[in-house]
Amino acid sequence: xxxxxxxxxxxxxxxxxxxxxxxxxxxxxxxxxxxxxxxxxxxxxxxxxxxxxxxxxxxxxxxxxxxxxxxxxxxxxxxxxxxxxxxxxxxxxxxxxxxxxxxxxxxxxxxxxxxxxxxxxxxxxxxxxxxxxxxxxxxxxxxxxxxxxxxxxxxxxxxxxxxxxxxxxxxxxxxxxxxxxxxxxxxxxxxxxxxxxxxxxxxxxxxxxxxxxxxxxxxxxxxxxxxxxxxxxxxxxxxxxxxxxxxxxxxxxxxxxxxxxxxxxxxxxxxxxxxxxxxxxxxxxxxxxxxxxxxxxxxxxxxxxxxxxxxxxxxxxxxxxxxxxxxxxxxxxxxxxxxxxxxxxxxxxxxxxxxxxxxxxxxxxxxxxxxxxxxxxxxxxxxxxxxxxxxxxxxxxxxxxxxxxxxxxxxxxxxxxxxxxxxxxxxxxxxxxxxxxxxxxxxxxxxxxxxxxxxxxxxxxxxxxxxxxxxxxxxxxxxxxxxxxxxxxxxxxxxxxxxxxxxxxxxxxxxxxxxxxxxxxxxxxxxxxxxxxxxxxxxxxxxxxxxxxxxxxxxxxxxxxxxxxxxxxxxxxxxxxxxxxxxxxxxxxxxxxxxxxxxxxxxxxxxxxxxxxxxxxxxxxxxxxxxx
Amino acid sequence: xxxxxxxxxxxxxxxxxxxxxxxxxxxxxxxxxxxxxxxxxxxxxxxxxxxxxxxxxxxxxxxxxxxxxxxxxxxxxxxxxxxxxxxxxxxxxxxxxxxxxxxxxxxxxxxxxxxxxxxxxxxxxxxxxxxxxxxxxxxxxxxxxxxxxxxxxxxxxxxxxxxxxxxxxxxxxxxxxxxxxxxxxxxxxxxxxxxxxxxxxxxxxxxxxx
Numbered sequence: 093x094x095x096x097x098x099x100x101x102x103x104x105x106x107x108x109x110x111x112x113x114x115x116x117x118x119x120x121x122x123x124x125x126x127x128x129x130x131x132x133x134x135x136x137x138x139x140x141x142x143x144x145x146x147x148x149x150x151x152x153x154x155x156x157x158x159x160x161x162x163x164x165x166x167x168x169x170x171x172x173x174x175x176x177x178x179x180x181x182x183x184x185x186x187x188x189x190x191x192x193x194x195x196x197x198x199x200x201x202x203x204x205x206x207x208x209x210x211x212x213x214x215x216x217x218x219x220x221x222x223x224x225x226x227x228x229x230x231x232x233x234x235x236x237x238x239x240x241x242x243x244x245x246x247x248x249x250x251x252x253x254x255x256x257x258x259x260x261x262x263x264x265x266x267x268x269x270x271x272x273x274x275x276x277x278x279x280x281x282x283x284x285x286x287x288x289x290x291x292x293x294x295x296x297x298x299x300x301x302x303x304x305x306x307x308x309x310x311x312x313x314x315x316x317x318x319x320x321x322x323x324x325x326x327x328x329x330x331x332x333x334x335x336x337x338x339x340x341x342x343x344x345x346x347x348x349x350x351x352x353x354x355x356x357x358x359x360x361x362x363x364x365x366x367x368x369x370x371x372x373x374x375x376x377x378x379x380x381x382x383x384x385x386x387x388x389x390x391x392x393x394x395x396x397x398x399x400x401x402x403x404x405x406x407x408x409x410x411x412x413x414x415x416x417x418x419x420x421x422x423x424x425x426x427x428x429x430x431x432x433x434x435x436x437x438x439x440x441x442x443x444x445x446x447x448x449x450x451x452x453x454x455x456x457x458x459x460x461x462x463x464x465x466x467x468x469x470x471x472x473x474x475x476x477x478x479x480x481x482x483x484x485x486x487x488x489x490x491x492x493x494x495x496x497x498x499x500x501x502x503x504x505x506x507x508x509x510x511x512x513x514x515x516x517x518x519x520x521x522x523x524x525x526x527x528x529x530x531x532x533x534x535x536x537x538x539x540x541x542x543x544x545x546x547x548x549x550x551x552x553x554x555x556x557x558x559x560x561x562x563x564x565x566x567x568x569x570x571x572x573x574x575x576x577x578x579x580x581x582x583x584x585x586x587x588x589x590x591x592x593x594x595x596x597x598x599x600x601x602x603x604x605x606x607x608x609x610x611x612x613x614x615x616x617x618x619x620x621x622x623x624x625x626x627x628x629x630x631x632x633x634x635x636x637x638x639x640x641x642x643x644x645x646x647x648x649x650x651x652x653x654x655x656x657x658x659x660x661x662x663x664x665x666x667x668x669x670x671x672x673x674x675x676x677x678x679x680x681x682x683x684x685x686x687x688x689x690x691x692x693x694x695x696x697x698x699x700x701x702x703x704x705x706x707x708x709x710x711x712x713x714x715x716x717x718x719x720x
Numbered sequence: 721x722x723x724x725x726x727x728x729x730x731x732x733x734x735x736x737x738x739x740x741x742x743x744x745x746x747x748x749x750x751x752x753x754x755x756x757x758x759x760x761x762x763x764x765x766x767x768x769x770x771x772x773x774x775x776x777x778x779x780x781x782x783x784x785x786x787x788x789x790x791x792x793x794x795x796x797x798x799x800x801x802x803x804x805x806x807x808x809x810x811x812x813x814x815x816x817x818x819x820x821x822x823x824x825x826x827x828x829x830x831x832x833x834x835x836x837x838x839x840x841x842x843x844x845x846x847x848x849x850x851x852x853x854x855x856x857x858x859x860x861x862x863x864x865x866x867x868x869x870x871x872x873x874x875x876x877x878x879x880x881x882x883x884x885x886x887x888x889x890x891x892x893x894x895x896x897x898x899x900x901x902x903x904x905x906x907x908x909x910x911x912x913x914x915x916x917x918x919x920x921x922x923x924x925x926x927x928x929x930x
Contacts, residue, residue: 671882
């Protein structure tokens with residue numbers, strides 16, 4: 093009978109054997125079996141009683157305990173009450189089922205660790221106010237294998253005893269870890285830790301348990317003999333983080349797999365993190381995550397000076413400087429330790445840009461270039477093919493047309509086949525068009541505009557918003573008011589004249605023009621060659637529908653754009669201000685048309701008037717002839 | 721009736737090529753400029769014709785120039801006697817008076833054309849301006865508009881493509897009016913067709929009494 097085993101549906105078995113003698117000695121020794129098993133009597137024994145799972149059975153059975161031990165009384169001891177309330181542990185799991193000794197005897201007999209582990213071997217957890225969960229389960233075998241194998245629980249947790257079980261309410265895991273460090277440093281004093289400066293520095297940036305574990309405390313002496321990366325990863329492979337002065341936290345966990353899959357797989361940690369070594373681990377403090385990232389660029393600069401130099405002049409660097417946290421730096425695109433060669437996968441590299449530039453991304457997806465990527469063409473362009481990977485410049489100064497020529501090398505010859513002016517077929521005529529219109533202007537079917545960029549003829553580069561602000565002696569934000577005097581959101585002829593006169597009084601400026609798409613995102617929607625605009629009249633018809641805009645560049649940023657009345661381009665005011673831009677038909681000065689008709693009328697009026705006078709004076713001549 | 725050989729063959733060839741070309745250039749110029757309102761031909765055709773004729777007249781201009789340079793007549797025919805300004809001004813006023821008044825009352829034309837002295841003072845000054853200044857200017861600005869990239873250095877020299885356009889359009893306006901007046905003036909011979917005929921035959925008929 094001692095082997096009376098019951099097989100459970102969930103697998104495993106349950107011993108149904110009860111040692112009568114032992115039971116009689118227990119606190120329940122005088123009770124009938126049916127006191128606790130009311131569903132089983134001599135007359136009625138369900139055969140076989142279905143027990144699907146041990147845990148489920150224990151849960152169900154433990155309900156019977158409440159018949160004699162009312163819940164009210166069980167809730168009275170605070171910690172016991174918490175355990176009962178949460179229902180993670182059932183009565184029999186701590187107290188046993190048939191051989192229950194009196195609490196008093198049990199407490200007396202149990203060793204300290206045995207006493208604690210009675211509950212702490214179960215899957216009990218604590219939920220912190222931060223909603224983080226801490227497991228309170230203690231794995232005894234882990235302790236046995238640790239350097240603290242011989243320790244009783246109370247050695248470390250000295251505020252606990254068989255009669256005292258305080259309850260701590262940590263805000264979050266971070267605070268909890270710190271408190272645990274306090275426990276460690278009771279024995280491992282600051283003085284002792286200072287013997288190893290690197291380790292000492294680490295104790296100021298992280299908590300002991302993150303590296304050494306909770307109960308299975310591991311010695312870390314091995315570190316220095318390990319290969320360098322392993323030495324660092326000993327701690328940094330764990331979920332450790334550092335706190336910034338402003339309270340932000342940054343994970344300093346490094347996944348070894350990330351490094352091994354990266355282009356930096358052959359590098360040692362200290363090749364990038366030069367100030368660290370197996371003997372040096374300086375304590376660093378950063379104002380904020382942004383401040384940290386700005387400095388992280390210096391790490392990349394150790395090897396990638398060219399890329400960093402290019403990045404520094406980019407629109408991204410400028411935006412970041414101006415406080416746009418979304419703007420990318422080295423880490424945002426290349427990641428910390430994953431460091432990937434971005435150009436390897438064409439789709440993936442574009443996706444990186446599209447994360448922020450989703451409108452452009454959508455347009456690109458409709459383009460002939462995306463089709464080339466989908467078709468697996470090796471020379472299909474990614475974002476960086478045109479915009480560069482590091483020196484990403486504002487579209488109006490990036491000379492993006494050059495990017496097209498980089499791949500479409502025969503572009504001049506191919507255009508010269510149809511875009512030429514008789515009688516001589518010169519490619520300079522093609523250039524004239526390339527200089528005054530973006531490639532996208534003809535190779536997309538979206539709406540276009542005439543862009544007039546404020547240009548410094550002396551410096552041979554666009555005049556910037558801050559330079560214009562300086563001319564007017566105002567803040568850059570107030571430049572708008574200096575061009576749109578009447579504040580109606582559009583610039584009229586008179587406003588253009590007034591603005592340009594003021595600018596020209598201080599700088600050698602004029603407006604240089606080009607035809608481009610209105611919405612710069614649409615520039616990515618490049619159509620197949622067959623759909624490109626080849627009809628000259630599309631631009632050269634005076635009634636061609638084009639919006640007009642004035643743009644003033646911003647240092648390293650996107651140009652500020654103002655809507656301009658089309659009539660301003662066709663007025664005499666344009667002549668001294670838009671000296672270098674003239675599109676036959678489109679930008680003609682209307683007053684000259686009026687003069688043409690006046691001249692025609694005058695040309696006709698002179699002969700008609702003269703002839704009329706001659707007819708009227710014919711009698712005089714006749715008389716004179718007759719008088720002769 | 722006396723016949724004077726006033727217009728040698730090269731001049732006549734030049735004149736009629738020029739006349740036809742001028743008219744077509746004016747019309748195609750208008751078609752380019754008023755593409756939305758004029759439907760004589762497409763924009764492309766207008767530009768093609770305009771460009772071709774531009775080069776034809778450019779070459780034609782050199783026929784005129786070389787002829788007059790080689791015959792040495794340029795100076796005699798086209799340069800007014802600036803060294804006798806009073807006389808020149810007096811003659812000009814006399815000629816203007818003739819066109820404004822004398823011609824109405826039956827006065828004689830004060831100018832008698834000869835192969836060496838073909839133009840009256842007013843013609844002389846206007847044709848000098850047209851042939852030596854305005855036509856070359858129209859040709860040069862025309863070239864700038866024909867290929868702004870190729871002629872970019874001259875464009876920047878004159879202050880930008882807008883200025884080139886302004887000059888070219890301004891002269892187009894002037895020539896359009898001028899050619900109408902030119903037609904009319906051509907009918908002011910002793911018969912309405914006399915000058916026109918002479919431009920074909922080379923011989924200008926003059927009444928004996930003159």
